Each structure stands twice: as C-alpha cells, then as structure tokens.
Amino acid sequence: MSVMNIQINIDKQGLLNRIGYGDNYEPSARITSLVDDYIENYHDLIAPLYSYKIRDIISVDGSRADIGEPIVLKSRNVARLLEQCDKVAIFALTIGNYLEDMVAYLAEQGLVLQATVLDAIGSGTADSLATQVEQSIKNDARSEGLVISWRFSPGYCDWDVSQQELIFRALGSDTAGITLNESMLMVPRKSVSGIIGIGQPGKDIENYNPCLTCLKKDCPGRRR
Numbered sequence: 311m312s313v314m315n316i317q318i319n320i321d322k323q324g325l326l327n328r329i330g331y332g333d334n335y336e337p338s339a340r341i342t343s344l345v346d347d348y349i350e351n352y353h354d355l356i357a358p359l360y361s362y363k364i365r366d367i368i369s370v371d372g373s374r375a376d377i378g379e380p381i382v383l384k385s386r387n388v389a390r391l392l393e394q395c396d397k398v399a400i401f402a403l404t405i406g407n408y409l410e411d412m413v414a415y416l417a418e419q420g421l422v423l424q425a426t427v428l429d430a431i432g433s434g435t436a437d438s439l440a441t442q443v444e445q446s447i448k449n450d451a452r453s454e455g456l457v458i459s460w461r462f463s464p465g466y467c468d469w470d471v472s473q474q475e476l477i478f479r480a481l482g483s484d485t486a487g488i489t490l491n492e493s494m495l496m497v498p499r500k501s502v503s504g505i506i507g508i509g510q511p512g513k514d515i516e517n518y519n520p521c522l523t524c525l526k527k528d529c530p531g532r533r534r
Contacts, residue, residue, distance in 0.1 A: 318353075318435055318438045318439075320349045320352070320431060320434055320435070321434070322345060322346075322349060324434060325345060325349070325427070325430055325431060325434060326341075326345065328430035328433065328434065329426050329427060329430050341423075344423065344424065344427055345427055348424075348427050348428055348431055349431070352409065352428065352431050352435070354408075355408045355409035355412055355428075356405040356406055356408065356409055356432075356435055357405065357406035357407075357408060358403070358404070358405055358406070358439055359403065359404055359406065359486040359487055360401065360402065360403035360404075360439065360443050360486050361401065361402050361403075361481055361484045361485060361486040362399050362400060362401035362402075362443065362447060362481075363399070363400050363480060363481055363482075363484070364397050364398070364399050364400075364508065365377045365378060365381075365397065365398055365400060365480060366378065366396070366397055367392055367395055367396060367397060367398055367507075370389050370392050370393045371389070372386070372389060373385060373386040373388075373389050373468075374389060375388055375389050375392045375393075375398075377398055377400075377480065379480075381476050381479060381480055382476075383469070383473060383476060383505070384469075384470070384473065385467070385468050385469035385470070385473070386468055387462070387466070387467045387468055387469060387520040388462060388469050388505070390518065390520065391459050391460070391462055391505075391507055391518060391520055392459070392505075392507045394507075394509055394513040394514065394515050395459065395507035395508055395509035395515055396456075396508065396509045396510065397507075397508040397509070398505050398506065398507055398508065399447045399458070399505065399506040399507075399508060400477055400480045400481060400503075400504075400505055401443055401447070401461075401502075401503065401504060401505075401506070402477065402478070402481060402485050402486050402488050402496075402501065402502070402503040403436070403439050403440060403443050403486055403501060403502050403503075404436070404486055404487065404488050404496070404498050404500060404501035404502075405432060405435050405436050405439060405498070405500045405501075406487075406498060406500075407498045409428060409431070409432045409435075409500065410432065410498050410499055410500055412428060413425045413428050413429045413432065416428065432500040433500065435500070436500045436501065436502055437502070439502070440461065440502040440504075444458070444461050444506060447506050447508075451508050455510075455511070456508050456509060456510060456511070457508070457509065457510070457511045457515050457516050458506050458507065458508050458515070458516070459506055459507035459508075459509075459515050459516065459518060460506075460518070460519060460520065461504050461505070461506045462504050462505055462506075462520055463502060463503060463504035463505075464477060464494075464503065464504070466504075466520065467520055471493075471494050471495070472494050473494075474490060474494040474495075474496070474503065475490065475494055477503045477504070477505070478490055478503070486501075488501050488503070
C-alpha cells in the first residue's frame, strides 16, 4: 500500500458540468463562490492510498482471461483487452473516508447544494488519482521496454461488478484500506479498482479502446 503525494488541480468547468451546469450556462455568484471555496479547501478531506500488483496472464480464450490461483476474469471486453498482453496490473485506490463523511454530514444538515458540490469534487479527485496510478504503471512498464493498455474496471461494459471480488482476491491483504460490501461495491465509495494490460510494443495494446466494442452506446462513461 502506498500513500500518494499528489497535487490535483480541479477543473472548475468540469465540476460545474458534474453538478448540472452546462458550458454555456453561467452559475449564480453564490454557486461560483461556493465552488471556488470548496476547490481551494478540499485537500484537507482526502487521504489518497493505492495498491497494485503485477500478475502473469496464463491464458486468454474467448471471454475468459486466466491470471492464476485460480482467478479467471470473465468478460469479452477484458479478454480482448488482454489477449495480446503478457502481464496484467491489478489496482485499487481511494481518496479515503473523510470527504465522504463530510458529504453525509452536510446532507443530514439539509445543505444539499454543499453536499452535491463536495461529492462531485470527490468523484473528480478519484478519477484524477486513477489517471496518476495509471501513469505510474505506465512509467514502470516503459522502464522495461513495455507498453500498457487502457485501464478497465468491473462494472464497465460486459464486465460484471460481481467480479470485483476477484480484483480484491488478487490484491490479497494489500487493498489500500478498501473493503467490499455484500453488493461488491467498494467502501469508501470514492474508490477505483481495475486492471491494466502490459505487453510488448507493436501489438496494438495501447490503442485498443474497449468502449468501441461495447454494446452500451448510451453509457455516460464512454471514452471516445
């Protein structure tokens, strides 16, 4: 488990989009002031942690990817992502409980707008952390002359969220303090887990976008 020493710059317009303000809609002075204040001070509410492990890919067949012991990832898109890879990085990360607890407190006090803004900041921060962990894995792979795939998480496309259990089984005791509830959802909620394929350059590993072969055409997380 590693503590992330990070400096995240929140995209203000992206945050406004998350809470329902389009690019061409000017929020009120009150909303703008609230957003500015939270962007300036949210760092005290996050405690970023991450963990990842590298495993050999034993075999890939159809909609199954065997990564050993015995962990078989079942998804057509995952199999396509990993079919040209030699190894897979399995990761989990979180921004911790503090921001989530504050969101719950604000909501309990009837401060719905404040809770909504802070929750959106938490989601954006978790996404940014995922990008930084991906970059760390990419740097490690590059030092060995290897390349990585796009990251992919349980719940995306045809990869059922119940397979989250396999991610955590592969990580063993080092899950960055994240646990799973009975529905296989992560606690804290502002957490991200998933896989990244690793392999030799020249095999189209870097370019394959699972979203292009996913049947969920209206998915809000679709990556172009």
